[in-house]
Amino acid sequence: MPLSESELEELRRRRHAARAGGGEERHSRRRGKGVFSARERLDGLFQPGSFQETGMHARHHSPELGDRELPADGVVTGTGYVDGRLVAGFAQDFTVAAGTLGKVHANKIVELMRFAMHTGVPMVAFQDSGGARIQEGVDALSGYGDVFYNNVLMSGVSPQIAVIAGPCAGGAAYSPALMDFVIMNRKDAHMFITGPAVIKSVTGRQTSMDEVGSAAMHASVSGNVHFIAEDEHHALRLVKELLSYLPANNTEDPPHRLSPDLALGRDEGMNDLVPNEQFTPLDMHAVIERLVDNGRLLEVQADFARNLIIGFARIEGLVVGIVANQPMHLAGALDIDAADKGARFIRFCNAFNIPIVTLVDVPGFLPGVEQERGGIIRHGAKLLFAYASGTVPKVTLILRKAYGGSYLAMCSREMGADAVFSWPDAEIAVMGAEGAVDLLNRKDIEAADDPGAERARLVQQYRDEVASAYLSAERGYVTDIIEPAESRAVLALTLRKNLTKRELRPAKKHGNIPL
Incomplete structure (x- = not known):
């Protein structure tokens, strides 16, 4: 029996509502700052027409939130192709309840992770969230636990790449921390466990977001961030370049580009x-x-x-x-x-x-x-x-x-x-020639008529007789000079x-x- 016009219209309405996210007004304000929407990030990652969304109609059932509509429950999940290779990806939608994570939101992410593990494909996560959905209480914490557990299961099976594209606060920061690589936008993104306000209230210390949660700090001081993206376009280029070196999973070789003829000339x-x-x-x-x-x-x-x-x-x-x-x-x-x-x-x-x-x-x-x-x-x-x-x-x-x-x-x-x-001139030894000579021959050097010349002679002798790379090669520690x-x-x-x-x-x- 063919679908009625009303049934088709209802399908179109639901799809439109899910794709609209938090509404055009919110998206326009973000675009004015150069910030992509969740769907724009995934569209920029995947080859045109290759993205298949999963869980578009997922919806919370939290009494605390009543009948409030949360399109796609604040996270877009699905799969597509990047340079001809299948990749799983999700993007949190900050225009929907600030991208907060509840149980259904988490379930969508976990299902995508399980698909990535079962099919052996990488996963890319665009993090842009206000953290746990407070109204859902322990259900939100349970959701985070599910995500973290599957991050660990997936570790070493398929590559995981996180893009911090907005806020990533509190417990939310542990999911990217469990992934293989973290890319963070220089602007409009921050990541921390406790922000400046909490630090001040607990310790009395005045601090700033730049000091505790910026991309520059995490890239140079904490080491939590592997790459800084100057803007949204740069973040997408970094993801694609990183993927170009990685295998889809741990059972495959990386994407070598081997030629039958090696160029073995001198440089x-x-x-x-x-x-x-x-x-x-x-x-x-x-x-x-x-x-x-x-x-x-x-x-x-x-x-x-x-x-x-x-x-x-x-x-x-x-x-x-x-x-x-x-x-x-x-x-x-x-x-x-x-x-x-x-x-x-x-x-x-x-x-x-x-x-x-x-x-x-x-x-x-x-x-x-x-x-x-x-x-x-x-x-x-x-x-x-x-x-x-x-x-x-x-x-x-x-x-x-x-x-x-x-x-x-x-x-x-x-x-x-x-x-x-x-x-040929490399030194391999317990310590450098100068330090070794000073330690072993200090009295002899001091007693010499010309201490400087004696020290130089002993240093060269140590290099020749103790630290020479040829000695290591003779003993089989070096394959070749x-x-x-x-x-x-x-x-x-x-x-x-x-x-x-x-x-x-x-x-x-x-x-x-x-x-």
Whole structure:
């Protein structure tokens, strides 16, 4: 029996009401500030015509809210294609009850997450919410619990990307914190557990939103945010670029673009990057630009712990995760924040079958009372744990120096590297030559006719007889000594040959990483 006109009209009315969200007036005010609607965000993410909405007609049944209409219950959920690949996505609608989360709102998100897990596709979440729906009481808290639980179930199964596009306060902040990557809009977005008003009422301290909840603070101080988006369009570009490096799930390889013919020529410009003086820092960004395809590194957490660089790139089409010391900041020493930053990135790469390239130019762990009291031992152990537990291909290149425990923490052969290469003048030792000589030969230097010349002689002797990369190669700790100009070709060839690596570990639920 065909549908009547009234039945069709009712369907159209309900669809229109759901799509209208909080109404044109509210959307217009936001557009005037350059803020997208929930549906505009999803339309910008997915290929035209590919989005299928789920739960459009979902509706709360809360006596406290009465018959109040909440179109789509304040969250738009569904699936579509991004560059030809299926992705699940949801966007909270701030124009509907401030995007607050109630039980039905949460159920829609959870159903989408379960679909993403069962089909093995990434999920993108646009967070723009006033938090828990107070009128629903414990039901709202239960909804958050359901979301958090499924965030954890999904972790390591399919990639999860959060975009903080508006407020994300209180318990709401824990869902993006449980995801793999957080992108935050520089304007119109904030994220915190307790805001300035609560902090003042409890502690008496006057503070500002910029200080506790801004994108700049989270990107550079707390480390909660991985990328800052300058506007809505930039946020969408970042999501798409990030997805372009990631597999759909943990059973697939990342989207390599392999050519049957490798370009294995020399890059003489790499030789020119090496400073003439031993203590002149080497800019690791300049090295990475010459190693990766088109000089393009999608750097993650660029403003946090800048003494360590992490990010995604391709080398001869093969997707890799880059972990590199940056001597231009803190001389490249490892500290608490760098260890945390590196360990989590390494674990993500391992979960999603992304080979890891480690570029080493490290003088040691950062000394200091604050570092020791802050738990540098525990935090540094995270880096060791992450590398040792990784079973993806791991290739290490030592550029100039690798001293002490930091040599091990930057993926030495003993920590599971499949191959370790070194530039000819690199030093690998318990400590730097100058420090070792001062510690071991201080009295001899002081007694010499020319202490300066004697110290210089002993330093060179230590470099030649103790710290030379050739000694490490002789003992099998270094796979080969290579010219800087050969670096890209050697890495490309080694990565390609290790692409089919398979490694089994002892059966266990999971290791106990030092948190």
